[in-house]
Amino acid sequence: AGERTRRSFSSAAFAPPIRPTSSPVPPPSQPSSATPSTPPSSPIVSSAGASTSRRGERRSFMSSSTLALSPPVSSTTTSSTSSSSSTVSSSGSSSPVLEPEQAIALSAQVDGPISSQPSPSSSLSSPPAPSSPSTASSSSPSAPPTMTMDPFRPARAAVDPVVINILVTILSSSAASSPPSTLADAERIANKAIRKRMRTDAPETALTAEERRLIYARVYGVEVLRARLSFLLEHAVAQSSLVGRRFGPTLADFGLPMDASGDPMLVVNRAECLLALYMLTEEVDGEGRPPRVDFLDSDRLEVLGAVSREGMTEGEREALFDQVDDPSERLAARRSLPSWLAARFLEQLGKEGAEALALALNRKPPTTLRVNTLKTSREKVVQELKKRGVPAAATKYSPWGVTVGDVEGGFRVFEQDMYKLGYVDLINEASQCVALSTGAKPYDIVLLYGARKGAKALALGSMLRGNGMIYLWEPYLRQHYQLREAIRRGQAQDLMEVLPNVMAAMRIKADVVLVDALCSNTGALSHHPSMRWLKNETHILETLVPQQRSDLQNAARAVSPGGVLLYSTCSLLACENQEVVAWFESTFSGEFEPLPFDKTGGPGGNCRALLPHVHGVDGTFIARWRRKLGSAGVVSG
Numbered sequence: 001a002g003e004r005t006r007r008s009f010s011s012a013a014f015a016p017p018i019r020p021t022s023s024p025v026p027p028p029s030q031p032s033s034a035t036p037s038t039p040p041s042s043p044i045v046s047s048a049g050a051s052t053s054r055r056g057e058r059r060s061f062m063s064s065s066t067l068a069l070s071p072p073v074s075s076t077t078t079s080s081t082s083s084s085s086s087t088v089s090s091s092g093s094s095s096p097v098l099e100p101e102q103a104i105a106l107s108a109q110v111d112g113p114i115s116s117q118p119s120p121s122s123s124l125s126s127p128p129a130p131s132s133p134s135t136a137s138s139s140s141p142s143a144p145p146t147m148t149m150d151p152f153r154p155a156r157a158a159v160d161p162v163v164i165n166i167l168v169t170i171l172s173s174s175a176a177s178s179p180p181s182t183l184a185d186a187e188r189i190a191n192k193a194i195r196k197r198m199r200t201d202a203p204e205t206a207l208t209a210e211e212r213r214l215i216y217a218r219v220y221g222v223e224v225l226r227a228r229l230s231f232l233l234e235h236a237v238a239q240s241s242l243v244g245r246r247f248g249p250t251l252a253d254f255g256l257p258m259d260a261s262g263d264p265m266l267v268v269n270r271a272e273c274l275l276a277l278y279m280l281t282e283e284v285d286g287e288g289r290p291p292r293v294d295f296l297d298s299d300r301l302e303v304l305g306a307v308s309r310e311g312m313t314e315g316e317r318e319a320l321f322d323q324v325d326d327p328s329e330r331l332a333a334r335r336s337l338p339s340w341l342a343a344r345f346l347e348q349l350g351k352e353g354a355e356a357l358a359l360a361l362n363r364k365p366p367t368t369l370r371v372n373t374l375k376t377s378r379e380k381v382v383q384e385l386k387k388r389g390v391p392a393a394a395t396k397y398s399p400w401g402v403t404v405g406d407v408e409g410g411f412r413v414f415e416q417d418m419y420k421l422g423y424v425d426l427i428n429e430a431s432q433c434v435a436l437s438t439g440a441k442p443y444d445i446v447l448l449y450g451a452r453k454g455a456k457a458l459a460l461g462s463m464l465r466g467n468g469m470i471y472l473w474e475p476y477l478r479q480h481y482q483l484r485e486a487i488r489r490g491q492a493q494d495l496m497e498v499l500p501n502v503m504a505a506m507r508i509k510a511d512v513v514l515v516d517a518l519c520s521n522t523g524a525l526s527h528h529p530s531m532r533w534l535k536n537e538t539h540i541l542e543t544l545v546p547q548q549r550s551d552l553q554n555a556a557r558a559v560s561p562g563g564v565l566l567y568s569t570c571s572l573l574a575c576e577n578q579e580v581v582a583w584f585e586s587t588f589s590g591e592f593e594p595l596p597f598d599k600t601g602g603p604g605g606n607c608r609a610l611l612p613h614v615h616g617v618d619g620t621f622i623a624r625w626r627r628k629l630g631s632a633g634v635v636s637g
């Protein structure tokens with residue numbers, strides 16, 4: 001396990017002038033042979049685009065947001081992976097990881113039929129229609145935009161100020177110890193600025209696709225590697241005789257100290273230094289040299305040069321981290337994690353496992369689609385994407401999944417006709433596995449506790465094949481708009497109902513209850529470059545864990561005798577996973593018994609962990625139980 005063959009999506013046609021110092025890590029691409037061919041049966045609706053709603057939800061809400069594929073992080077730290085076959089909790093218990101065959105076995109009974117309904121605008125449905133070139137326009141790689149070259153401001157010069165501006169926004173928010181939402185807001189603002197600039201009609205100011213790719217790569221890279229780069233920066237400044245000679249005590253000119261919140265200039269300095277160090281340690285140009293850094297004065301360049309690729313070898317740079325005595329602080333600096341998280345990874349996985357996990361969390365994940373097998377097949381989606389010039393490959397564990405590779409200008413999922421018509425949905429592979437592990441089947445009554453925007457709801461919907469009922473509970477009302485929109489897009493109005501309050505959820509009597517818990521998201525850190533700096537251990541222990549227990553207890557009331565209860569998180573922390581399971585089992589063993597994932601059973605056999613460094617997917621935990629027949633009703637008492 002662990003060592004896996006990966007196919008590179010990068011193509012010479014899209015080769016960037018600046019490339020990472022190690023090969024980008026494309027998504028796992030081993031095609032699964034797991035998709036069973038099942039005989040056709042009735043799809044949820046009779047034809048794409050036509051839906052009837054008994055609840056009058058047929059309003060046309062089209063999302064205007066776009067999701068652009070960002071390039072993989074340009075990191076020298078992404079070159080190796082190691083494996084571990086289990087995740088060990090702080091209490092010493094181990095949770096077996098999900099093997100491919102097990103995921104496939106879980107899913108074998110639920111893969112949907114291939115619809116015979118043709119679609120007006122796509123070759124995805126059966127029987128296959130000739131491909132329609134007109135549908136390819138939004139995603140096919142276009143010729144590079146013709147740009148009027150301004151001799152005083154060549155294209156590349158436009159990139160660094162934009163990156164520095166974005167980093168300043170992000171760094172100022174975090175330096176001001178603002179609540180998490182503010183930092184997320186900063187990134188949203190930055191994204192909006194990029195989009196606005198891209199869409200401008202003035203060709204001389206519009207960003208090219210290549211510039212945009214570079215901006216995303218650099219913002220992502222600096223944010224993810226912020227602690228590593230800060231360590232190198234502080235080392236370079238501390239060792240420099242020039243700093244002492246020229247700058248005396250004004251180390252702040254280098255963006256130090258770390259919490260330089262008060263002075264906006266210090267934040268700009270810090271952003272510039274971090275970006276320069278990122279470029280000088282993590283990127284090389286076409287000839288294998290670090291790119292030019294145009295935005296720093298020669299003194300600062302000289303200081304940073306000492307720790308750059310030209311100033312020292314990779315081994316010498318790594319040796320700097322070896323000098324940190326405390327193992328958690330060493331891992332935190334080397335792999336750019338908050339110290340508390342590094343300490344927990346070390347405690348749970350040991351040195352090698354924690355190192356491999358941290359490396360995996362520093363890689364930009366692929367965009368993953370779920371194919372709606374009620375309407376088409378995965379093979380057809382892969383073919384259609386390739387026809388449009390979009391690299392695509394089947395996922396390894398989920399029989400529904402397709403990973404989408406890098407494409408010039410980004411792959412805008414929400415603008416694709418195959419997305420708008422409900423042939424594909426955006427949901428990561430591990431979340432697809434969570435839905436599969438419910439074993440939900442036609443005519444089941446299902447409760448999804450924590451529905452958010454409905455991605456797992458739609459996956460469960462395809463497992464029910466249009467028959468049965470899925471009740472959705474989502475406490476955050478602001479998510480309900482997108483939840484209803486997902487239901488509309490999935491043409492599942494007759495299959496799903498959004499519940500008005502938690503009491504209504506607790507009154508349901510369901511065959512399957514999935515608690516998709518609000519959690520630390522530590523398994524999905526790679527999706528959001530700033531997320532690791534927002535996490536707060538005290539908040540996890542004092543707020544999230546008690547909430548997870550009470551959500552599990554509330555949801556358990558809704559399980560019918562003989563029914564299945566599942567608890568899932570996208571956390572890598574034992575306190576949110578194995579320890580919640582231990583609490584539940586010790587409290588409610590009279591009513592619920594573990595439901596193992598394989599026949600061997602045994603302790604922990606009802607728990608599965610998907611791990612980024614082992615499976616190449618988001619970290620995800622799943623536990624499941626069956627409600628005993630004729631149980632006394634303690635949980636519901």
Ligand SMILES: C[S@@+](CC[C@H](N)C(=O)[O-])C[C@H]1O[C@@H](n2cnc3c(N)ncnc32)[C@H](O)[C@@H]1O
Pocket residue numbers: 431449450451452453454455456457474475476479516517518519547551570
């Ligand atoms: C992991 S997300 C769910 C993802 C969703 N199932 C999907 O497929 O996209 C967890 C969800 O649980 C909800 N949630 C559940 N219990 C909650 C609680 N007690 N407080 C706040 N949010 C809660 C959150 O609003 C959030 O939408």
